[in-house]
Amino acid sequence: MKNSILILGGTTEARLLAEVLAKRHSLATTLSLAGRTRSPIVMPVPVRTGGFGGAQGLADHLTENRVDLLIDATHPYAARISANAAEASRLSGTPLVALRRDGWCEQDGDRWIHVEHVEAAVAALGKTLRRVFLALGRQELLPFEQAPQHRYVIRSVDPVEPPLAVPSAHYITDRGPFREADELALLADNGIDTIVSKNSGGSASYGKIAAARALGIEVIIIRRPELPQVTSFQSVDAVLSHLDQIFPAERGE
Incomplete structure (x- = not known):
């Protein structure tokens, strides 16, 4: 049996x-x-x-x-x-x-801000305009409607429907793994100055973290529960x- x-x-x-x-x-x-x-x-x-x-x-x-x-x-x-x-x-x-x-470990050159949850990540963005790459699940995006002053690039496996009620949001539908070279190009081409990410660990989505380090981009990291x-x-x-x-x-x- x-x-x-x-x-x-x-x-x-x-x-x-x-x-x-x-x-x-x-x-x-x-x-x-x-x-x-x-x-x-x-x-x-x-x-x-x-x-x-x-x-x-x-x-x-x-x-x-x-x-x-x-x-x-x-x-x-x-x-x-x-x-x-x-x-x-x-x-x-x-x-x-x-x-x-x-989980990923912070390295020399990383600019991490640690927060407890998504709502805290929204607050950490502040009031001044930022160009933000949201590397989160579709179900976690709604709180960012409370910060419509930012310009967002949002990547998800499935389309975000309905889209966020914010003036500026660019959506990318894609599935990892994501290479560091491709992440470097994505961040640079979109003028990203801030990433919001979970500390997911593993190699499939680490490319954006390494790319952020290379470009000196700030990463707001949501702590693990x-x-x-x-x-x-x-x-x-x-x-x-x-x-x-x-x-x-x-x-x-």
Whole structure:
């Protein structure tokens, strides 16, 4: 009988992990996505889309589907989902591990301003006109309507609909990874003097941070939220090594 794994995904690491586990024929792996991205990348494992109805709903799903391991590979800022995963693990007795990539570290030459949330990032922009690159999710853009004096360049995987009620906003629809050279060109061509970004970590979206350093551009960094204390790994390889220990039949495949 196959061991059942449920991955709570949405990150590059979740996709990479699912791609590897799809080749392990003694595992039945399912990837769960929140459904915020309209055109997700096609996956080699079954994909479940949408929420579970909170921690209890997820716990019920784990029990009803006899899931042997829950893997939280959600975005580092998906604090509510991670909290629900920890509580659902407790309620159902299903083991839980988290795949949490490290955040970026400030380096010499970086001009970072650390804030706690999006609203604080809006306030940090100040009253004077700035040319701002917003590297945030579509759901987090609305507070910037309170600062219409700035000129915005907004990049998202899906179109921003409806557009922000601000006089000047240029929209870019694109999916990473983004190379540093391309980010340098984007920032320079648009005269960007400020970036607003989460500390997402990983390499796929680090290009804008490196480009900002090279150009001396200020970056308003939204701090990571507190996440539940669970068994965590920082890489796909580390998770796979853990799976080799708890599902020893998988060794050598």
